[in-house]
Amino acid sequence: MEQLAQQLVNGLALGSIYALIALGYTMVYGIIQLINFAHGDVYMVGAYVGYFCMVHLNLGFVESLVIAMAVCTVLGVVIERVAYKPLRKSTRIAVLITAIGVSLLLEYTMMFFVGADTRTYGVLPPFMEQSFNVGGVLITMKQIIIIGVSVLLMVVLQYIVRRTKVGKAMRAVSQDADAARLMGISVDNTISFTFALGSALAGAAGVLVGVYYNAINPLMGVLPGLKAFIAAVFGGIGLIPGALLGGYFIGAAETLVSGYWSSLYTDAVVFGILILVLIFKPTGLLGSNVREKV
């Protein structure tokens, strides 16, 4: 029982990270039907910016988090403007392959500049190294921070999407881009804003992971990127609640598998889940079957 609770706490922390990344995938998919394979690498860049701020500039955690998010926001918008926007009228497969290209470009550009070695965030401020024993379950301060920051960001995101002008524009564009255009919405700006939001969340996830696992490298975005993608598909790609649900589900599944079975099998199980979802409910848990428009 205690072990189960322990694994669920761990799963909640890991799941928060997946959910943050999955949100970016799902929002971008929702608005331009693109699986942005470079998204995991934006998360990697976020982790490096956080590393640079905390280790080289000696900034605090919060400042580093904010800076990483800001840098990733700009990066996301630049990627969209330079790589995807010129392809707006091309086939989906052309944009998809471009996304893979952008992903490789980010990974190996980073490797060129910082080398391929794994780096650590070093010694964290003492308050972040605390941990609490709650009825036999060990909860670390890092986990609390990860979950807290993630939930805070999700609430802010929800607020932006539901309440603000640009959030409403995002929802309008994702439903009918042409009609939105004719209602005075600048579709290009709305798409850029979506990339900005998603990338900011990915940047935050990068810093949180850097703090949590204390190890980053230029290829760290590949696997979590894929898993967050699975999380988004699991919940129903294009749906924000789906990304949250999927993120936490995949996180919990992973920690339970490694806790009760072996960490060797976590990836196999996660990808197994993807296969099952695609076979039995391709639109995801919260997705509805969409009629093809004629």
Added chain:
Amino acid sequence: MSILDVKQLTRSFGGLTAVSHVDLTLDQGELVGLIGPNGAGKTTVFNLLTGVYPPSSGTIVFSAHGQTTSIGGKAPYAICRAGIGRTFQNIRLFKELTVLENVMIAFQQNQRYPLPTSLLRLPGFGRAEDEIRDGARELLEVMHLGHKAEEYAVNLSYGEQRHLEIARALATRPTLLLLDEPAAGMNPTETANLTRLITQIRQDFGLTILLIEHDMSLVMQICERIYVLDHGIVIASGTPDEVRSDPKVIEAYLGEEVDHA
């Protein structure tokens, strides 16, 4: 004073000329009909006026708020903000949003408050947001949809969806409103109600209206002038009576008269 001045407007798709050398003028406050058989190019004219695609040739000059701009080939959102609002023949609401949200979205595009204000909920934002909500509700009342504000657009009846399209178009604060078959699929009672509504909003909002419609009872009743389009060419224009008796119009609709000698 003319608000819209279209000259020699032409649009081809591949080898097909959908709209050919169309001249069309609208004066401030007019209610003008655009009619013609199916496939005559009426919706294409609307799409050119709203920037869905650029004209192959010809000019569109729009005057509103004391500004005269050439809008041929401009981006749809820019044209919308300049003051041309429209509805769609095949209803294109944001189906998964509520009725109120549909209108608020259109409303908000003309509201200018910077994002930080809305994020931090600065005083300016709360007020602006309330104004938008109130404004949107008012428009819904005008279009008899007040009681449906919280419903999802997809759950409205066909006629209500058409009303919502007009409310949403009004929310973009147009000076020129383009209505693409607003009465399509409505029964005679609904059409009569809509006819009254169109006259009313034109007066209340000081609109100039260009209207595509197949329902002749509506067109003949409320339009002051009518343009008749056939195969992309304006074959007649004038008052409803002039148009009704024009042999070319009768021919376009009913086919050539056979001479029984």
